[in-house]
Amino acid sequence: MVTVGAPAHGGHCVARLDDGRVVFVRHALPGETVRVRITEQRSKYWRADAVEVLEPSADRVPSVWPEAGPGGVGGGELAHVALPAQRRWKATVLADTLRRIGGEQVAEDVAALTGGAGAEVEALPGDDEAGGLGTRTRVDLTVDGAGRAGMYRFRSHEVLALREMPLAHPALLELGLLGEDAPWRRVWRPGARVEAVAPSTGEPMVLVDGEAAALRRRSGPPRRAVRERVESSVGELTYRVSAAGFWQVHRQAPRTLVEAVLDAAGSVAGARVLELYSGAGLLTLPLARAGGAVVSLEGAEGAVRDARRNLHEHPEVDLHAGRVDAAAVRTLGGGAGVVVLDPPRVGAGAEVMSAVADLAPETIVHVACDPAALARDLRAAREKGYVVRSLHAYDLFPHTHHFEVVAALGRAG
Numbered sequence: 001m002v003t004v005g006a007p008a009h010g011g012h013c014v015a016r017l018d019d020g021r022v023v024f025v026r027h028a029l030p031g032e033t034v035r036v037r038i039t040e041q042r043s044k045y046w047r048a049d050a051v052e053v054l055e056p057s058a059d060r061v062p063s064v065w066p067e068a069g070p071g072g073v074g075g076g077e078l079a080h081v082a083l084p085a086q087r088r089w090k091a092t093v094l095a096d097t098l099r100r101i102g103g104e105q106v107a108e109d110v111a112a113l114t115g116g117a118g119a120e121v122e123a124l125p126g127d128d129e130a131g132g133l134g135t136r137t138r139v140d141l142t143v144d145g146a147g148r149a150g151m152y153r154f155r156s157h158e159v160l161a162l163r164e165m166p167l168a169h170p171a172l173l174e175l176g177l178l179g180e181d182a183p184w185r186r187v188w189r190p191g192a193r194v195e196a197v198a199p200s201t202g203e204p205m206v207l208v209d210g211e212a213a214a215l216r217r218r219s220g221p222p223r224r225a226v227r228e229r230v231e232s233s234v235g236e237l238t239y240r241v242s243a244a245g246f247w248q249v250h251r252q253a254p255r256t257l258v259e260a261v262l263d264a265a266g267s268v269a270g271a272r273v274l275e276l277y278s279g280a281g282l283l284t285l286p287l288a289r290a291g292g293a294v295v296s297l298e299g300a301e302g303a304v305r306d307a308r309r310n311l312h313e314h315p316e317v318d319l320h321a322g323r324v325d326a327a328a329v330r331t332l333g334g335g336a337g338v339v340v341l342d343p344p345r346v347g348a349g350a351e352v353m354s355a356v357a358d359l360a361p362e363t364i365v366h367v368a369c370d371p372a373a374l375a376r377d378l379r380a381a382r383e384k385g386y387v388v389r390s391l392h393a394y395d396l397f398p399h400t401h402h403f404e405v406v407a408a409l410g411r412a413g
């Protein structure tokens with residue numbers, strides 16, 4: 001039995017045993033007294049699941065997805081927490097991570113921006129009304145040994161067949177992928193990887209081991225891409241995206257990020273804009289529409305092919321396929337007034353951040369899906385004389401511990 005303390009990065013709360021040992025407890029809430037099952041013992045800390053709640057928090061609600069509860073699949077570790085409390089949890093983790101990893105100066109920059117309160121994590125439009133459900137337009141499943149679609153048990157290679165996916169967009173639920181009677185069972189084999197995509201326009205799509213799959217024979221070549229439409233302050237943006245390629249998962253995420261990045265970048269008209277980790281061009285297109293002379297760099301060649309199509313009305317945009325590293329930043333970034341970067345979960349890293357700062361842009365816009373990586377990158381920029389000028393956090397992944405941050409940095413002084 002333990003009383004758990006504050007949340008920490010990774011979707012758990014921190015508890016201390018009488019002997020001082022630290023235990024990271026999932027499926028609990030700060031302040032709760034719970035009975036735990038130890039799931040992993042390391043020399044420096046243990047991991048545990050709360051399996052019985054003795055003194056519940058006022059923020060506890062019946063889980064919206066019990067299959068992601070103790071012993072269940074990953075991807076819904078805050079499903080037992082009321083939505084406003086999920087966002088307070090994430091704001092606490094953000095503030096703590098920025099201070100612990102980003103350092104005092106970064107923490108002070110953000111405190112000064114928020115009157116000492118720390119950044120809030122904002123809900124996306126419609127999420128409160130829908131209970132944070134039905135937001136995910138992409139789901140990844142794995143087929144178990146009996147041919148049923150499921151997900152991995154948390155920190156395990158065991159596939160648990162799923163009965164429900166309340167976080168998935170309704171269009172994906174209508175595909176009938178789950179359950180003993182799923183018609184798709186004749187299409188896939190045990191061990192297959194199944195991706196389902198619900199684009200903002202057109203039919204949903206199912207990929208089995210990376211190939212388009214259908215229940216009935218279709219005429220014509222197999223579909224490989226979907227179309228996405230984003231309303232934005234620089235007009236309606238339309239994109240072609242390979243179904244297996246990266247696209248923001250929450251239905252409202254593309255619009256939210258486009259607006260946040262345009263806002264953070266300030267006026268880009270006539271400015272040279274270096275965009276790193278540019279994907280299929282979600283941010284490239286609005287930056288070009290806003291008058292930026294954009295040079296972009298993305299590692300996935302398929303995404304760059306999509307970006308070329310998506311930017312066909314902007315032949316002036318200079319799209320490059322290749323790895324983002326310090327040398328590439330130096331080669332492509334000369335004269336950049338604005339740098340926008342949207343790295344994967346690991347962040348850009350100190351070398352890339354240092355090379356970006358050496359370009360001496362007026363503004364650096366960092367889009368981050370991991371607060372620890374963000375904090376490391378902000379620290380690196382801070383050490384090169386950049387301060388945080390704005391920072392907004394968005395709850396792009398309700399019922400999980402994940403969230404997104406858009407930060408703008410400018411030169412100190």
Ligand SMILES: C[S@@+](CC[C@H](N)C(=O)[O-])C[C@H]1O[C@@H](n2cnc3c(N)ncnc32)[C@H](O)[C@@H]1O
Nearest residue numbers: 246277278279282298299300323324342343344
């Ligand atoms: C978070 S996504 C952002 C894409 C785009 N901004 C969007 O919102 O759709 C990160 C992108 O970085 C690319 N990427 C990851 N590591 C990379 C690297 N070392 N060099 C270049 N691109 C990389 C991925 O292929 C992916 O498209």
